Amino acid sequence: MAKTATWPSExxxxxxxxxxxxxxxxxxxxxxxxxxxxxxxxxxxRASYETDWxxxxxxxxxxxxxxxxxxxIAAVLSACAEHGAAVVPQGGNTxxxxxxxxxxxxxxxxxxRLRELGEVDRATxxxxxxxxxTLAELQAHARAxxxxxxxxxGGRDSATxxxxxxxxxxxxxxxxxGTVRARVAGLQAVLADGSVVDRRSGLLKDxxxxxxxxxxxxxxxxxxxVTSVRWRLVALLTARVAALVPLGSxxxxxxxxxxxxxxxxxxxxxxxxxxAGVQLVLDHVAGASFPLAARSPAYLLLECAGGADPAxxxxxxxxxxxxxxAVVADESGERERLWRLREGHTEALNAAxxxxxMDVGVPLRELPRFAGEVVALVERVAPGSRTIVFGxxxxxxxxxxxxxxxxxxxxVDEAVLRLAAGCGGTISAEHGVGVAKARWLSLARSxxxxxxxxxxKRALDPDGILNPGAVLPPx
Numbered sequence: 001m002a003k004t005a006t007w008p009s010e011x012x013x014x015x016x017x018x019x020x021x022x023x024x025x026x027x028x029x030x031x032x033x034x035x036x037x038x039x040x041x042x043x044x045x046r047a048s049y050e051t052d053w054x055x056x057x058x059x060x061x062x063x064x065x066x067x068x069x070x071x072x073i074a075a076v077l078s079a080c081a082e083h084g085a086a087v088v089p090q091g092g093n094t095x096x097x098x099x100x101x102x103x104x105x106x107x108x109x110x111x112x113r114l115r116e117l118g119e120v121d122r123a124t125x126x127x128x129x130x131x132x133x134t135l136a137e138l139q140a141h142a143r144a145x146x147x148x149x150x151x152x153x154g155g156r157d158s159a160t161x162x163x164x165x166x167x168x169x170x171x172x173x174x175x176x177x178g179t180v181r182a183r184v185a186g187l188q189a190v191l192a193d194g195s196v197v198d199r200r201s202g203l204l205k206d207x208x209x210x211x212x213x214x215x216x217x218x219x220x221x222x223x224x225x226v227t228s229v230r231w232r233l234v235a236l237l238t239a240r241v242a243a244l245v246p247l248g249s250x251x252x253x254x255x256x257x258x259x260x261x262x263x264x265x266x267x268x269x270x271x272x273x274x275x276a277g278v279q280l281v282l283d284h285v286a287g288a289s290f291p292l293a294a295r296s297p298a299y300l301l302l303e304c305a306g307g308a309d310p311a312x313x314x315x316x317x318x319x320x321x322x323x324x325x326a327v328v329a330d331e332s333g334e335r336e337r338l339w340r341l342r343e344g345h346t347e348a349l350n351a352a353x354x355x356x357x358m359d360v361g362v363p364l365r366e367l368p369r370f371a372g373e374v375v376a377l378v379e380r381v382a383p384g385s386r387t388i389v390f391g392x393x394x395x396x397x398x399x400x401x402x403x404x405x406x407x408x409x410x411x412v413d414e415a416v417l418r419l420a421a422g423c424g425g426t427i428s429a430e431h432g433v434g435v436a437k438a439r440w441l442s443l444a445r446s447x448x449x450x451x452x453x454x455x456x457k458r459a460l461d462p463d464g465i466l467n468p469g470a471v472l473p474p475x
Contacts, residue, residue, distance in 0.1 A: 131162025
């Protein structure tokens with residue numbers, strides 16, 4: 001791979017000239033690959049691509065490139081490899097761990113122009129979607145054909161198919177349909193050397209060699225650039241009912257879920273909130289309102305969905321569990337009112353300050369311990385901070401958000417991640433590892449696993465140009 005050398009005998013102006021020529025040659029190659037309109041070099045044009053959703057992670061890109069096809073991406077990666085330029089793939093830039101923005105001088109590869117959305121194949125319940133298609137667009141397209149995407153979360157209007165696959169996103173329906181990994185029937189991707197791999201046949205049974213699509217799911221752009229996905233759809237469940245259950249503690253929320261879950265075959269979502277988080281939403285999110293007569297320390301938000309109305313099933317389960325204070329809402333605006341309290345958390349946190357976001361997973365049996373210790377732990381590490389806990393209770397995915405510490409002060413991050421690992425959990429449940437958690441990957445993966453990961457990275461990206469610094473720790 002070509003690199004720019006600095007010769008000992010050169011003066012400062014000579015070095016600057018050599019660097020300028022090197023950069024100009026890269027920009028020329030990128031322009032040849034995608035056209036001048038889609039190579040952004042001006043500061044103002046690059047700005048929106050250089051800071052992530054949390055505003056905690058940001059950097060300067062050498063350029064932003066917006067290819068329109070897999071072939072153009074192959075040309076871009078070949079050009080970057082030739083000129084020794086690192087590449088950061090970027091979808092909707094809704095990431096929260098710094099993996100989708102530059103750290104200093106990389107080329108940002110924006111996938112927003114990959115907008116293919118094929119006809120829904122009802123016989124296989126599959127559809128082909130380009131990496132730049134948003135989750136909301138995929139949902140609408142599938143529902144028009146009588147099916148559904150099987151994934152949902154609050155960032156649906158911005159998050160893209162490529163980004164969701166690259167991070168193995170989860171969301172509120174994972175309790176029923178699994179994470180995005182379960183939705184991928186195949187994909188197309190471009191590797192670091194510019195070669196294109198295409199496994200979009202959608203075959204349910206295909207054991208011919210290694211499963212490369214499965215390897216790329218969750219790799220956060222470090223092994224290849226996902227360009228198109230053969231998406232596995234689910235049945236469209238048009239009848240939904242939700243319930244907000246007030247409870248005395250997070251531990252009680254977990255216990256209640258254990259009691260009602262066996263009686264709810266139609267359970268579609270089970271979300272945890274605390275009163276601190278609810279108050280933050282009420283303070284910062286327009287249209288948010290509280291539906292119960294009195295406040296409680298914690299809340300369980302349940303949703304059931306089916307082809308027929310599941311309201312009787314949900315009400316019966318709540319009564320059997322002695323939960324008479326719950327408010328139940330059907331498809332009217334009341335259900336959306338309940339969900340606004342949960343989905344408004346991210347917006348409210350970002351409005352209040354730049355949050356430290358720890359997306360962890362713990363076994364449900366350890367959730368009471370984790371929830372009982374985390375707030376006090378944060379207070380010891382960063383006195384005066386505000387800790388907001390919420391998440392996807394059904395799969396043990398807890399979002400710990402801390403307001404107060406400086407964005408560059410990661411002592412709170414380390415403390416919370418170590419607590420999650422100590423509870424038998426993981427440092428990343430659905431947001432990915434990115435650059436935010438790379439140094440702590442050993443808390444969740446053994447030395448043998450880390451060696452295997454590095455070997456795979458070297459094999460597919462020997463020059464290390466794809467998203468350097470993300471996922472794998474340095475060294």
